[in-house]
Amino acid sequence: MAVTRFFWQPVALASPISNHLKSFCFSLPKTLETPRTKIHFKMANSAGPVSARGLITHVIFDMDGLILDTEKFYTEVQEIILARFNKTFDWSLKAKMMGKKSTESAKIFVEETGISDSLTPEDFLIERESMLQKMFPTSELMPGASHLIRHLHAKGIPICVATGSHKRHFALKTQQHGELFSLMHHVVLGDDPEVKKGKPSPDVFLAAANRFEGGPINPDKIIVFEDAPAGVQGAKNAGMFAVMVPDARLDSSLYGPADQILNSLLDFNPSEWGLPPFEDEAS
Ligand SMILES: O=P(O)(O)OC[C@@H](O)CO
Numbered sequence: 001m002a003v004t005r006f007f008w009q010p011v012a013l014a015s016p017i018s019n020h021l022k023s024f025c026f027s028l029p030k031t032l033e034t035p036r037t038k039i040h041f042k043m044a045n046s047a048g049p050v051s052a053r054g055l056i057t058h059v060i061f062d063m064d065g066l067i068l069d070t071e072k073f074y075t076e077v078q079e080i081i082l083a084r085f086n087k088t089f090d091w092s093l094k095a096k097m098m099g100k101k102s103t104e105s106a107k108i109f110v111e112e113t114g115i116s117d118s119l120t121p122e123d124f125l126i127e128r129e130s131m132l133q134k135m136f137p138t139s140e141l142m143p144g145a146s147h148l149i150r151h152l153h154a155k156g157i158p159i160c161v162a163t164g165s166h167k168r169h170f171a172l173k174t175q176q177h178g179e180l181f182s183l184m185h186h187v188v189l190g191d192d193p194e195v196k197k198g199k200p201s202p203d204v205f206l207a208a209a210n211r212f213e214g215g216p217i218n219p220d221k222i223i224v225f226e227d228a229p230a231g232v233q234g235a236k237n238a239g240m241f242a243v244m245v246p247d248a249r250l251d252s253s254l255y256g257p258a259d260q261i262l263n264s265l266l267d268f269n270p271s272e273w274g275l276p277p278f279e280d281e282a283s
């Protein structure tokens with residue numbers, strides 16, 4: 001199916017989106033894309049997400065790089081390990097690893113960097129573990145995460161987490177954020193028995209949809225918030241809507257099939273998806 005990308009300035013969003021798409025949208029050459037300064041929407045066709053947004057009833061959050069600012073820890077330790085081999089860690093490799101189960105991303109790391117003869121995926125995981133264990137308890141929230149989670153919970157919208165992180169890392173990363181995560185109806189982890197394959201497989205998102213009250217919830221009633229290309233693809237493979245909040249350093253050619261691309265969770269407008277509007281300003 002042909003995919004057209006549309007861009008517009010957020011200030012134009014005063015009346016229903018569908019009208020604006022028809023009258024105010026314009027496309028820009030790729031060179032003019034500025035991912036951190038504009039809100040991007042991707043429309044699969046004229047009957048795509050805009051008409052379906054009014055039906056959203058449930059929300060799934062990714063964790064690393066979306067709720068928690070933890071991707072930087074992985075980047076740091078991977079840079080340290082590669083430096084030992086006189087190699088540098090870049091964002092094209094980062095993009096392939098992020099969002100995946102640790103065993104899967106470890107394999108990608110040693111193979112893509114050409115160090116698999118010297119370091120096995122298992123040894124890589126052992127080497128980075130002691131560094132990560134010190135870093136994870138210092139995890140901080142991403143901008144807008146607390147505001148959006150608290151808002152949806154207060155309005156009675158069922159919310160949950162679907163992460164590639166396994167149980168032990170989840171506990172370390174959320175040590176300082178127990179109260180916020182307690183607002184989630186449930187959390188599906190990467191080492192959950194129902195998650196046979198990591199993102200971009202839909203497993204973690206389908207398990208998340210199954211576990212809501214009255215589940216399984218129809219995927220076209222669900223938005224997934226993601227930062228990683230594999231996560232966006234996984235959400236789409238599950239038949240859900242994907243709102244991507246990518247790191248500014250991620251190449252825009254890797255945004256993939258995201259339905260909406262935001263600079264930050266602070267830019268999310270619940271009303272556009274038929275969710276209860278904010279009553280206050282995000283802080
Ligand atoms: O699915 P998320 O929460 O991004 O976790 C993946 C993580 O283990 C590293 O990228």
Ligand SMILES: [Mg+2]
Pocket residue numbers: 062063064065066098099226227228231
């Ligand atoms: Mg993530």
